[in-house]
Amino acid sequence: MSLTETLQNELLALARxxxxxxxxxxxxxxxxxxxxxxxLRQTRATFVTLERNGQLRGCIGMLEALRPLAEDVAENAFAAAFRDPRFPPLAAGELADLDVHISVLSPAAAMTFASEADLLAQLRPGVDGIILQEGHRRGTFLPSVWEDLPHPKQFLQHLKQKVGFPASYWSDTIQAYRYTTEMFG
Structure with missing residues (x-):
């Protein structure tokens, strides 16, 4: 689903x-x-990313589509501003300098791979968002993270660390899922 510029602007206004x-x-x-x-009433998963002066200020979202798009954006914008555990709650004085970005996720698809090298070979830099999961540990990087981590090995190592594993960690029980996003803002 591709959103028109008018609908994108409506969601950005809703987030703010x-x-x-x-x-x-x-x-x-x-x-x-x-x-x-x-x-904007269709059930979709989103992430809302907040930046201030070019620096991350909050990012919260859903990997599974559980609520209508407009509701998901409103909830995730609030959560990114006030509930991201990496940052203190947003102060009123920060609002004027705040840039809001919305990523609407496609459904995630399980990836099949025989080894870490096989998984790395399948990654599409700049295109794929990746969910990495093993046991109860799970984490994701949106496709926009490729801007900072453009090499698949580096991207995967940092994602493993985000999930709570060492960068060199590998296991035959790791699962990976890919998705794409429509990002605007």
């Missing part, structure tokens, strides 16, 4: 409104779904 609402009330903006076109 939810953050502003959060500053005033401590809660995300309730998305009144009847106020949105059908495309």
């Amino acid at each position: 409104q939810s953050i502003e609402h959060g500053l005033q009330t401590g809660r995300p903006l309730p998305a009144k779904l009847d106020d949105y076109p059908e495309e």
